């Protein structure tokens with residue numbers, strides 16, 4: 001019974017991480033909430049257990065509120081997706097801040113010129129303190145640019 005509980009939490013973690021990755025990709029991470037562990041998000045959904053096991057799972061679940069450690073792991077994973085850990089974070093932040101201050105946000109995405117920009121995108125990947133190294137892009141163009149101009 002001990003090993004079963006362990007496997008569950010492993011599978012659960014994987015599921016959470018996949019859901020988070022998807023959310024990051026489609027941009028819905030902005031409205032993310034506490035991960036949903038009910039219904040078909042639960043790895044046990046649709047599977048059958050003996051009533052005894054179900055009871056045990058229920059008990060465990062009641063106790064197993066998402067722990068602080070768990071939350072930290074999720075947030076660490078998210079950071080890993082969004083930022084290149086090899087880059088100096090404080091540099092990244094300060095350059096972004098600097099560019100936002102020195103480069104007025106364009107009314108339309110500088111690439112497609114159709115929709116208002118949502119992102120400040122770096123072109124060279126080096127985060128130069130140079131407004132010409134940055135473009136205000138819509139989410140879609142930013143995604144395209146990210147894929148195409150990988151350094």
Ligand SMILES: [Zn+2]
Nearest residue numbers: 109112138141
């Ligand atoms: Zn665009």
